[in-house]
Amino acid sequence: MRREFLHCLLKLALAVAFLPVLARAEDARGLPQHLGDTGLYVAGGQIRPDVLPFSPQYPLWSDGAAKRRWIWLPPGSSIDASAPDAWQFPPGTKLWKEFAHGNVLETRYIERAADGAWRFGSYVWSADGKDAVLAPARGVRDLPAPNAPGARYTIPSEDDCRACHEGAPVPVLGFSVLQLSPDRDPLAPHAERVAGAVDLKSLNSRGLLRNLPVDLLARPPRIAASSPAERAALGYLHGNCGNCHNDEGPLAVLEMTLAQRVAAPASAPSANSVMRSIVGVQSQFRPTGAPRDAARIAPGHLGASVIAMRMNSRDPLQQMPPLGTSAVDAEAVALLARWIEGLATNSSSN
């Protein structure tokens, strides 16, 4: 009897001692602990053949990190493209984005669960590049990264993932009708041509898109603009800012949209909404050093254009985007400057 009691006591002590370990093994989000268990690779570390690479024409600025992106759809499933600006992805969809500064540092992962909910996680690579482990939901600040700006690299928290991804009609960003259009913008900053990357046409021919309006295949969509520089500038803002700054999500209260929509009626083109909400519109936020009447975009006046000023700042209280970057995208700021100067030329010639 006494022996049994001691046995029970020992079991209880062991259970209590190992409880934290058991708790860690099962992530609250239901995500695998290792990237290798998400389905990205086959044996030997090669990308699975049914996982498809893609490359958005207006990529998100990530402090100059080299990025690779993939999508996987469950066999026999497809994306419902009947709402061209809000594709519906089937349950089981998985997407990955890998970040490298010299060596690979992080792979972000989102998946759609059977109940339709989206899960967000991030995997941190070991220094030897052999394994990537799920980061805590609170993220990891300032990992040593000798080749990254400031020699530091931050893994975003789940809240930060959701802050960007849940500001748009669909939480999949960078994989949309405009981003995958075969009519790619030659002036888009940081765009990459990736071998084998899927686009609108190849997705359609593979049977992975259904209900896509046929005219979008006949005339692939592009950012509407009055000049090549404007197309690239508005495309950059669409890809980098429009996920939050649109007129459908939580930031619609700001009455500023930087997202273009191909489904907008011809009588009220989306590009007009963008221009009307920023050009010559007084900014509620006034950065340090800005004139009192600063506009979101002030034609001909870079120093009075709040969007460009905030893009050119990494003061945490002023910078745009407010998260996910600690280094200014100088190429994009230069592009905005050319466009804003061009707006002055157009204004004076009219």
Add this chain to the structure above:
Amino acid sequence: MKSLKLFAFFALVLFASFVRAADPAPAAGDPVARGKYIVSTAGCHDCHTPWKMTPEGPRPDMSLALSGHPEKFDMGPVPQMQGGWIASIAATNTAYAGPWGVSFTANLTPDRETGIGKWTARTFIDTIRTGRHLGRGREVLPPMPIMVYRNFTDEDLTAIFTYLQTMPPVKNKVPEPRPPATAAVAAGS
């Protein structure tokens, strides 16, 4: 026996007073009452309603209830911290200077241009839950106790927002926060 009855009577009165003191919070079924209860007990007025000096000492100016830092209040330059001191508080208890720069409490009234009149319950919940302005922008700064308030349920946060929308709107454009490097200069300018 008489003393026992008297004791029972006083015990009953005492019990009733405890019951009164421990009135349950308004039920979630009435979000305005619930929101008012939380706003009144969670210290929102302490910082979001500007204080003024009265003969009885500093008191919140309820004519400006929850309208945040008064835009025209001139605080002068930020004092230099010395020794073990780390932060300064404006006389209105609506502006704070510290290692984070200078922060100003927000206008929580439903004024559409300067308050939260255009916000939705989701905007409010996202802000408190993430600790980011509008749920997506810059971080909400000290001394806002985000780490405490983020533990409210969605139901309670919706109740708070619903109650705030019933407040009289006050037009007051609260200044943007100032970063540490320029805080002293800007405050003096």
